[in-house]
Amino acid sequence: MARCETCGNDYDRTFEVHMEGKTHTFDSFECAIYELAPRCAHCSVPIVGHGVQKDDVLFCCNHCATAVGVHELRDRA
Template identity: 60%
Template sequence: MAACETCGNDYDMSFEVHAQGAVHTFDSFECAIQRMAPICEHCSCRIIGHGVQDGGHWYCCAHCAREKGAMALVDRA
C-alpha cells in the first residue's frame, strides 16, 4: 500500500506515474490530474487534453489563448 500524494489516502491499488525523472503515487486519476495537469493561464482550469501553447504559456483552448493576446491560435484550421 502507498499513500496518494494529493489526498493522502493509503490505498492498496495506488499507482505510480513516472514523469520528468520523478515518481508520483496516486490513488485515482482524479488526484493525478489535480497534482500534475498544467493550469490554463486564462481561466485557471486544469488542462487534461492537448491544450494549446504560445511560447512558454499554456491554455486549455484557443479562446483562452486569444483572450491573453495569442491571436494566431485557432480551434479549427
C-alpha cells in the first residue's frame, strides 16, 4: 500500500500524478486538488476550473480579480 502525501492515509488504491518532473501520490482527487491546484491570488481557494488570469496572476473568478484592481477580465462575454 502507498501513503497519500496530503492526508497520510495508507490506502491500497492510491494513484500517482506526474507534474513538473515530480511524482505525487494521493488517495483521492480531493487530496490531489488540495495539494496541486493553483490558488487564487485574492482568496486562496484552489482553482479547479478555468479561472481567470492577468499576466502570471491567477484568480478563481472575475470578482476576485476586480477586488484587487484588475478590471479588464471577464468570467464570460
